[in-house]
Amino acid sequence: MRHRSLLILTTAVAAGSLTLTACGSRGDNSGGGSSGDTKTLTIGLDAPLTGDLSALGQGIKNSADLAVKTANKKKTVEGVTFKLEALDDAGQPASGQTNATKFVADQKVVGAVGPLNSNVGQSMQKVFDKAGMVEVSPANTAPELTQGTAWRSGKKERPFKTYFRTSTTDAIQGPYAAQYMYNEKKLKKVYVIDDKKTYGKGLAATFRDEFEKLGGKVVGTDHVDPKEKDFNAVANKVAKAKPDFVYYGGEYPAGAPLADQAKKAGLKGPVVGGDALFSAEYVKLAKKNSEGDIASSVGAPLESLDSAKTFMKAYKAAGYKLPYEAYGGYAYDATWAIIQAVKAVAEKNDGKLPGDMNETREQVAEAMQDVKFDGVSGAVGFDEYGDTTNKQLSLYEVKDGKHTPVKTGTFKD
Amino acid sequence: MGAARHRDEAEPDVLASGREGPGVRERWDALPALLRRGVLGSAALALLAAGGYAVAGQPGPPATPHAAPSASSEPQDTGASLHPPHPQHPAQAARITFRGIELGDRRRRTFTIGLHAAATSPLRLTRVRQNYEGLRVGLASPGPVSVRPGGAKHVEVTAKITSCDRLPLRARSPFLDVTLSNEMGPFELSVIPGERYTRALTHAFRTLCGPSVADSPENP
Numbered sequence: 001m002r003h004r005s006l007l008i009l010t011t012a013v014a015a016g017s018l019t020l021t022a023c024g025s026r027g028d029n030s031g032g033g034s035s036g037d038t039k040t041l042t043i044g045l046d047a048p049l050t051g052d053l054s055a056l057g058q059g060i061k062n063s064a065d066l067a068v069k070t071a072n073k074k075k076t077v078e079g080v081t082f083k084l085e086a087l088d089d090a091g092q093p094a095s096g097q098t099n100a101t102k103f104v105a106d107q108k109v110v111g112a113v114g115p116l117n118s119n120v121g122q123s124m125q126k127v128f129d130k131a132g133m134v135e136v137s138p139a140n141t142a143p144e145l146t147q148g149t150a151w152r153s154g155k156k157e158r159p160f161k162t163y164f165r166t167s168t169t170d171a172i173q174g175p176y177a178a179q180y181m182y183n184e185k186k187l188k189k190v191y192v193i194d195d196k197k198t199y200g201k202g203l204a205a206t207f208r209d210e211f212e213k214l215g216g217k218v219v220g221t222d223h224v225d226p227k228e229k230d231f232n233a234v235a236n237k238v239a240k241a242k243p244d245f246v247y248y249g250g251e252y253p254a255g256a257p258l259a260d261q262a263k264k265a266g267l268k269g270p271v272v273g274g275d276a277l278f279s280a281e282y283v284k285l286a287k288k289n290s291e292g293d294i295a296s297s298v299g300a301p302l303e304s305l306d307s308a309k310t311f312m313k314a315y316k317a318a319g320y321k322l323p324y325e326a327y328g329g330y331a332y333d334a335t336w337a338i339i340q341a342v343k344a345v346a347e348k349n350d351g352k353l354p355g356d357m358n359e360t361r362e363q364v365a366e367a368m369q370d371v372k373f374d375g376v377s378g379a380v381g382f383d384e385y386g387d388t389t390n391k392q393l394s395l396y397e398v399k400d401g402k403h404t405p406v407k408t409g410t411f412k413d
Numbered sequence: 414m415g416a417a418r419h420r421d422e423a424e425p426d427v428l429a430s431g432r433e434g435p436g437v438r439e440r441w442d443a444l445p446a447l448l449r450r451g452v453l454g455s456a457a458l459a460l461l462a463a464g465g466y467a468v469a470g471q472p473g474p475p476a477t478p479h480a481a482p483s484a485s486s487e488p489q490d491t492g493a494s495l496h497p498p499h500p501q502h503p504a505q506a507a508r509i510t511f512r513g514i515e516l517g518d519r520r521r522r523t524f525t526i527g528l529h530a531a532a533t534s535p536l537r538l539t540r541v542r543q544n545y546e547g548l549r550v551g552l553a554s555p556g557p558v559s560v561r562p563g564g565a566k567h568v569e570v571t572a573k574i575t576s577c578d579r580l581p582l583r584a585r586s587p588f589l590d591v592t593l594s595n596e597m598g599p600f601e602l603s604v605i606p607g608e609r610y611t612r613a614l615t616h617a618f619r620t621l622c623g624p625s626v627a628d629s630p631e632n633p
Contacts, residue, residue: 152609183544213583283564304502304600378505392504396474408504409588409603412511 016298027395030338039353041082042069043338044103046096046114046124052253054283056116059325060138061086062386063112066311066318067335076345078351084335085109086386089120096120098125099223104131107144109358111135111338111364117251118388119141119198121163128159132358132367136337139276141298142198149174162365164386166330166337168393170199171342172207172411174276177247177296180407182214187244187269189217193234193251193258203251203274203408211247219243226254228266231261232241239266256285257277263289266411278326283401290398297379300348301405307324311376329376335383336375341367503593503600506534507560511606512567514613517549522574522621526550526589530558531565539599540592541570548572548580550589557594577622587614 024089044065046055062082068093085106096115104127112136115121121140129136137145139271146165148157156236179185194391208218220241222234231254238246239262246262247253247272259271270292271277277295287292302308308329315324324331344367345360346353354360372381379388391411396403512527530538537557543550553557553569560566570589574580581587588605 043454048472172586175584176605177604179544179584179586179588183546210585213585215579242440300502301503304504306505407601407603409605410504410509411588411605412607 006389007246008189011056013064013207028381036080038079038107039041040081040083041086041342042106042108042111043344044086044106044112044114044333045086045335046089046099046103046112046120046189047086047116047243048091051090053091053116053251055279055322056139056325056327057088058322059328059329060114061322062318062320062322063127063138063311063315063324063328063331064335066315066320067332067339069318070314071336071339077346078337080342080346080353082339083108089115089117091120093120093123093151095115095326097123098214100124100127100135104128104133108131110342110357110360111368112259113138113334113338115140117199118145121145122198122380125160125163129162132162132362133163134162134338134341134366134368136368137165137167138334139167139275139298139327140165141167142175142202143169143171144198144202146387150320158385161386162339164334164368164382166333166375166390167275168388168391169329170274171204171206172391173296173393173410174203174208175210175250176409176411177274177294177395178207178210178214178216178391181245181247181272181294182211182216185245188215189219189222189242190244191238191241192218193222193224193238193246193248193250195254196223197226197250199276200226200249200251202249204247206371207247207249208222224250224254224258226250226333228254231258232265232276235261235265235267238262243267245269246271248273248277252279252285254280256282256290259293260286260289275326276392278396278403280323282326282401284397284401290401293398294395296393296395297391297405298330300408301330301396302376302393303405304408305376306373307378307379307403308376328391332376333375333380337368337371337380338364340371340373341365344371428594456554483559489564500571501534501595502597503536503595506532506536506595507538507591507593507602508532509568509591509602509604511604511610511613512616516617516620517571521622524572524576524617525553526572527568528568528589529565529589530560530568532560533562535559535561536593536595538568538591539565539594540590540601541568542590543587544590545580545587547574548574549575550583569584570619574618574621577618580622581619582615585611587611613615 002162028147045061047060048054049057049061065084069082071082089096101324105111113136115137116139122139124135135199145163146158148159153248192204192208194200220237220238224231225236246267248258255273255277272362275297283290309328311332341364345363354363369382378390383389393409394405395407397406416550451599508531510529512529514526518524537559539557541550541552550570550572553571558566586605588603590600590601591604592601
């Protein structure tokens, strides 16, 4: 208790000191802490900026941009101006890896935000880790990225010390949806489909495992090629099996036409899936046949968070053409986490960042572990695996053409 | 929304505090040096007094891993989350953790679930349920449980197995639905306590539905 009280005192005084320093430094016209130097640091951003998933990617990019602009405006790190450099991975692991290589080769890049897809994240982790550069994903949910491939058996092992994420894993998304469908919706027969990708396969597996353990029956399983748009063959098989609902492990560009076609073929129940179905694009693509469909997503509904309201207002005021979408708030927090880690390194080194970028990167990656702040998505911090300590998730149902929150949970893993 | 920029809209005071007009710093710089020194001195004293209050008199913060942020926060200042000026959404204000399960009357197949409830703004815990067909769950106390910042409460939940056949014995992520209420209204939050709860619940199910109690008169 005493320790905590002293910490409060230290924090209060430190916060005060920062305010006073900021007020006093104006007159001497120095922008760079004690040395008077101004440094420009680049934060890399990797996301699908083109292609099927670009709606989510653009929301991530804009939100990261807002964080950078806010930090520069507020001079969050004295003497440091941040710049965002966004590269497009088009949802492809190979492109993500190329982008990661570009970022580490650029001596101005201090850390990176992204990517969206878990399989793209997998392809980038090693590249960043070799360079000692921090990577914070706002959207990767595959548990193995932080907890290793044996996570399901309880043997959690962090593969890369430089990898962090602000979104929760999908280890709970599948089971939470399974419990909801079986116990609350009382729907006991499911047809499970996935897109064979890291994210989709993993999500469908965790859902199925829990659903069967609850006593539910899997009346059929299938895989689809997410590059296709014609799913009539699978849709007919689904209709014939007469499930109460379909669980789809995959993303909205394939999930939405699949839902549409399955319902046209005769599926009576909803299509349920994970956070990659939680997009306004899903409703646009599946139109009326999206009604009643359910998606789980990371975090609490934004309307329940005061901090998110501020973010939404700022995003609107910044005039971005496209919405922040499902991961905007998490991208803002991921970017802000890097900014806070840079700030911590500068404070540790008497207001100056190390001259050598490799040294700066290493210290930033180390500082990231202790970063804590109240972000858009709630309290932001990281556990020993690099996972967010803010472990919340929600279920949304499409009602009158809009994803509407139906249930929110908080979990401990 | 289109391409038009909404620069005429009032910018949020936290995320984007810099404005086109003179800001606080510009106004500060315009003040005479003597006045600035006076204000600085008063501010320092106020800060020390606030720090002293934090050490001596402030009620303990709730049990939350984010109780004392080490880095300054952006959307909210450090400490804002501890004592927010307005009631927080119940889902954000509550911190509910699992304590343990105690087996009760084996013949009646009852047990109690212990929870620890803390809050960052005042709220009431009005209902607990677990939606299994073979299980009935509810608050042990007759009325709602009030939780205040700094005053964490132990919450006892009673559970009775009504049908052993309708219990999932191997579910990985069982959860409790807890209804929380404050000025913002009631909100049902799923509390997924994790592995320890899963193991304890499975143990309770297996023990209370095991062969030794199978022939009891109250066997459903």
